Amino acid sequence: MHYLITGGAGFIGSHLSERLLSEGHEILCIDNFNDYYDPKIKEKNLKVSQDYNNFRLIPGDILDEELLDKIFRQNQFDGIIHLAARAGVRPSVLQPKLYEEVNIRGTLNLLEQAKNKNIKKIILASSSSVYGNNKKVPFSESDPVDNPISPYAATKKACELIAYTYSTLYDISISCLRFFTVYGPRQRPDMAIHKFTKLIASGEEIPVFGDGKVKRDFTYYSDIIDGLVRSIDRCNGYNIYNLGESQVIELMDLVSLIEKYLGKKAKINWQPRQPGDVEITYADVTKAKNELDYNPQVNIETGIKQFIKWFEEYQSF
DSSP: OOEEETTTTSSHHHHHHHHHHHOOOOEEEEEEEETTTTTHHHHHTTTTGSSTTTTTEEEOOOOOOHHHHHHHHHHSHHHHHEOOOOOOOOHHOOOOHHHHHIIIIHHHHHHHHHHHHHHOHHHHHEGGGTTTTTTSSOOTTTTTOOSSSSSHHHHHHHHHHHHHHHHHHTEEEEEEEEOOEESSSOOOOOSSSHHHHHHTTTTTEEEEEESSOOOOOOOEHHHHHHHHHHHHHHOOOOEEEEOOOSEEEEEEHHHHHHHHHOOOOOOEEEEEOOOTOSBBBOOOOOHHHHHHOOOOOOOHHHOOOOHHHHHOOOOOO
């Protein structure tokens, strides 16, 4: 099969490319290598993929409609795996217009290409942030998601809605995957586990916002990749799936795990609670288990141990 992966040089996209390439699929990756974090990290992410003859990279932006027209005119895709987005809850509070443009308009550009080129399968990366401060836990796909508390979350909800519209109007099968705090090798350097590990290792203070009691459903990257591949194979109609570990850990307990496997104590810099941060994320993955045979395997302690092993080998990141 021939797939377009947007954001294919990122953390999740590069791992997914390697998995699909190893299974013999043809991958065209588009990524704009923006400066949200060091573009050299993304270049390193693609080192393995670029050894495959069935991999092609096009540096470019999903907002560039002329480029997209050219890509879709010159290629016949069996499906689109749309991972590209402006990421980050807190930065979205400061730059809401940028998040609206990239996340919503960029998604709309791809949906238009799918409509015009009769592409019938799309996987769309969404986020657990759409649940906001949902009081009912664990979060289920049938829960109301009408109260996002960050522009980032609002854009992800908007993408799910417009995807439903295109699925209904043009008979496109679209699966929206709500990722729950993905971590592991190649994780973005601004994410908590990577950031904390780097700061603790170097003896610097780590910023902890609020009382440190927020809870997160951290999901190891290999479980997310497995869920992604299963969702591609079973993409039929319009669906939303939670992909998470379905376990939660308090932030300070996470810090303790990092301390344990780094062999160093953390220095805490307590800071006020940040706007956009939710109290808890916690995935009910029953639907994904039943319909995708999704079955997360890596618990948080094993995942942190594996992440720190990678970090110590690749500290230059």
